[in-house]
Amino acid sequence: MTRGFIDRVKIYVESGNGGNGCVSFRREKFVPRGGPDGGNGGKGGDIVFRVDLGIRTLIDLRYRKNYKAGNGQAGSGARKAGKSGKSVVIRVPQGTLVEDLENGEFLADLTDEEDELVLLEGGRGGRGNYTFRTSRNKAPLRATGGEPGTQKTLKLTMKLIADVGLVGLPNAGKSTLLNTVSAAHPKIASYPFTTLIPTLGIVSVGELASFCMVDIPGLIKGAHEGKGLGIQFLQHIERCRILLFVIDASVPEIEDVYSQLIDELGAYNANLLSKQRIVALNKVDLTEEFLQDNFSFAKEEDVYLISAATGKGIPELLSRLYKVVSESSREEDQQPNP
Template sequence: MFYDRAKIYVKGGDGGNGVVSFRREKYVPEGGPNGGDGGHGGNVIFQVDSGLRTLVDFRYSKHYKADRGQHGQGKNMHGRGAKDMVVNVPPGTVIKDEETGQVMGDLVESGQSMVVAQGGRGGRGNARFVSSKNRVPTFAEKGEPGEERQLILELKLLADVGLIGFPNVGKSTMISRISAAKPKIADYPFTTLVPNLGVVRLDEGRSFVVADIPGLVEGAHEGTGLGHRFLRHVERTRLLLHVLDGAQTEGRDIIEDYQIINRELAHYNEALSRRHQIVVVNKMDIPGSEENIHRLKDCLEPDIPIVAVSAVTGDGIDKLLLLTAELLEKIEAEPMETLETEEVRIVEGPTGQRFTIDFIDGVWVVGGNEIEKHLAMTDFNNEDSVKRLQHIMRVMGVEGALRKKGAASGEEVRIKDIEFEFMD
């Protein structure tokens, strides 16, 4: 089964905790703090493996969590950073954040990689907090939690040539004749439910990859048939072979078929309407095809190449392959097609806003990445560590902001799962 979409969970490794430690040696009075820092948590990294073709591995493994960093130790010994978790993905993988809809990356080249979940910073040991006012700090930071998110992975096939056209026009028969691909072939619509890839070899050093793109019917750009599921694969191709039924065996008109498919491509992505095309009129072994191809030629621009073939008998196939190879050589190598801008929704907070305050059900709720990070790195079993958090909140302006919004002494303040009592 071909899998071209997956939903997974990723989490960077937590940072190791810093440690509270003091130098304790004979004849060394008041040796001072020597607690080491925690190690950095591992990142989750996606890397392109050109040997992969589908996202099937993500059907069986949906959770990816990197290791946490090692905790710090006494004698100023820092914890070891964790190794990154490298996850292989096929070329053509688009990575989206499920919550925001933001496109995080588009991996197309072999070996290309990106960090999808950052590991947490290691907590600082008490030796880091020595100052002129506090010569003997009795607290340390906990490790910063690693990033975590739900991801949507979408695969857009990487192929030089895409076969497009209505169901039952003979695309699968054609790809089985020109390559070693063995697609399912039968005389009913939507026989092909998955894209088929085939490598066409003409002679030494001349070859190209062809993708049979199923599911294109009228309304495909709105999801009709298998439309949305497979239209994205067309975006990667450099050349389109638009296959038409010259014999009109399905009762449709050849000219209308040509117009409808091109209209669907333009509706889905305007750039596809400008993609290079070769019009392939198939089923020329069936009577009546000659008349239809003449009608088609009269309607098309003279610079649009038209090739008559029979995928069943093989007539015209060699001419089509040579023309395809020649046109591919002429087409200037273009950058990989990126996702449409309307799909990208980057969510950003107001500039300069370090935290938010809301009054919900009688509770003052404080939020924001910065304050939540400090919260996660605080050891609430250590009184000095809690006092440091209070100092940080005061410096950030949280206390003053609560006061301005009307918070009174004794009222409840919540940051994530931790509750405080506001003291004015």
């Protein structure tokens, strides 16, 4: 992948071992046999994940793949507990999923701005002999060892969080649209695969309202078999509420394009097809007369005629997008918490 945008990595993490408990007896002047005073071992350090809004990709984790938290120190005399091991905090972008690479177990989805999770606890410290004293055994020689830490190899996947995801063939005008409607400036050019990495933009609607739109590289027929840039970026539209299909209306095969896009999405993940779709037929400035009813899909979909270049039709499209986004977030808010 290019330009520092990394959305998948594997890392190895290990929490710290607990320190051993200590066997020790008090030594004081004039007290020949002091009581037990061996302290507990310290706890091993944890492996913690924390969302950091200043981080956009998983690239830092590509350069550092092994994380080991500190071990707890052993206890010592005078009932002194060992120091806890230092925890390791791994900072990740919002939208990071954590899985156990070995068994595929899902461990976490860090989507909230302030998400923090102790993924692996450090081992507990052992008990010093002081804790084993009883009325019958005043001089226990017993202490326990610290618990070992745990290890895991993890797969991290970052999926961007956006309301609207742009889907279309290369050159359809997706990036031009994002440029027109937001402050984001993805590269635009007349050759295919200009966009190589996803770009997020905030679209303002009126003074107070806004939603988030993500531009991803163009899809081509056979993308699910690895053609073009393949489907490696489709994970970034999995969380979107709406998919906005951007189709170049100046080419004759609009319906074929539409069904190719549907096929590629479905081959990647059928759930994408259950998302609400809106179709933007772009570049209408290049076509003289345009009859949207000519398309069979126009009856079942929301279709908008736009020109990302001149701005024609954009306000109508944006207010429709905003309406759907706000309706679906209201529905979500009304769902009872599990």
